[in-house]
Amino acid sequence: MRRYIARQLVQLVVVVFGISLLAFAILHVLGDPVLLLLPQNAGKEEFERYRHLLGLDRPIYVQYWKFVSRAVLGDFGKSWYADTPAFSLVLERMPPTIYLTLSGLVVALVIALPLGTVAALRRHSWVDSLCTAVAVAGQAAPIFWLGIMLIIVFSVRLRLLPASGYGTWQNFLMPAFCLGAALAPITMRLVRSGVIEVMNMEFIKTARAKGLAEGRVVVKHAFRNACIPVITVLGLQFGQLLGGAIITETIFAWPGVATLTVESIRNQDFPVVQCAVVLLALLIVTVNLLVDVVVGLIDPRIRAS
């Protein structure tokens, strides 16, 4: 087990290194910070002076080293727009994003677990067909459109739910449903195929032969085993889930990291963008690592391979 975790840790370091390179490259290779900072009519000397001031006239690897050695200490520079450290700005917005992501995950599981299991147990029935149809439609519906439709129906027409804002449980309903609906189709397919696979296994026959009630066979024996691929894939999909949260946040004006990032991009506030990118990546790889460890604990076969 220790070697398994060590291997995952090495991978984590490599991925974080890659992301930091990416975040650095976005600003320094693709664009020129000075060009973005100074007004267009600034003179040539002005540009040179700023370039020297920001250390941009030094070799690119020196600049990268400076960026990394500061970033490790949580120093991503000050926001060009708000005059506060980018790090604290991003950290402040982290909890809403995490809550949204988790509640989206819960919604997805509440939809997908029962439907996927029923679809697997009653294969080729109308429930199964209905699930497939809902899954196909769900995968095609863009989250941002679904969100707007929800707002039009529930906020504008029926006046039941707030269209934006944060704090009360009513605020959570639409964003969480929106994100959950985006994640539910793939989860449902995973649950369905997982349960189908498990139901054909020997230990299910054994359980039945022992005379266990069918409900108990499904819940205690089949379902638990079917959960392993679901946990793995959902964990690895955490990045995509966060991507969905980014889209959802912008629709419902959710005060999370994504809204901040989009605002910062509009304002060309790159320290904040870089910081958000790196911290989100860190969050994603940590979750991936935890999922790997948890799955390894549940299923010894994975640990060994």
Next chain:
Amino acid sequence: MSTPSRVELTEMGAAHIAASAARQATWRRLLRLRWGVGAAVVLLLIIASATVAPLIAPYDPLAVDIRHRLSPPAWMDRGTAEHLLGTDQVGRDLLARMIYGGRVSLVVGVAAVIISATIGVLLGLSAGYFGGNTDWTIMTLINVMLTFPFVLLALAVIAVLGPNLVNMIIVLGVAGWPIYARVVRAETLAIREREFVLAGRALGMGHVRLVFRQIVPNLVSTIVVIATLQVAQVIILESFLSFLGLGVQPPTPAWGNMLGEGRVYMLNSWWIATFPGLAIFVTTLVINLMGNALRDWLDPHLKL
């Protein structure tokens, strides 16, 4: 020419029967895939309408009709027959804008997919064929890219490069390659050890010829299936970027920026945001249906 012998006749007959049986099987399978065929027809209609937009659109997509600002679809009260799906905040015809808007989505979708498929297939082939350090490097790159939300990456890069059509195609194209690379690598690893590749190597074929003549032909159907499904993903992302104002800039009609503009008016004029979104939904739906059918038909073992 001599008359064919009996044996030859029987062989010809057998071949004929086999061919017609194969044809029938193909038709049967196609029938089973009627959802896919239906979807393909709808998709063709969408492509055709976007292509001949100037001929079929009822108005110029930029023409302003200030008398009919924010007029609802024709079947509602206050709707006018002049504008079937209603108009937007400056009185531009929504139907015309939707027909034109399809052009952006389809062009971006196809162009970006061609770029990412090219990059992904080449990297996947190198990783799978050469193995070792090449494989390790490319796999690490894939892991980095797959870890990170595609949306955020696209947002950040667009912010630096500036929003326009070409940049969007480049970003979506460059960011989308890992899925191809991962699948192609896995398949290449398996094919690399098959007899016909070993035979090719024994005959003294070079790497390039082995890869492109022996391995790639076996991957074509897989790549086609992934590429089809990816077009839908790219269209959704493109719309999202345009929706945020980081994609195609107004007044050029694109489904995404129409949706973004409509969002401002959703309190009173629900139709402006609803119809472009519906267009995105239907397009991605039929592409997905077609992709799934293609997968069942060409490559039933592929797991995506």
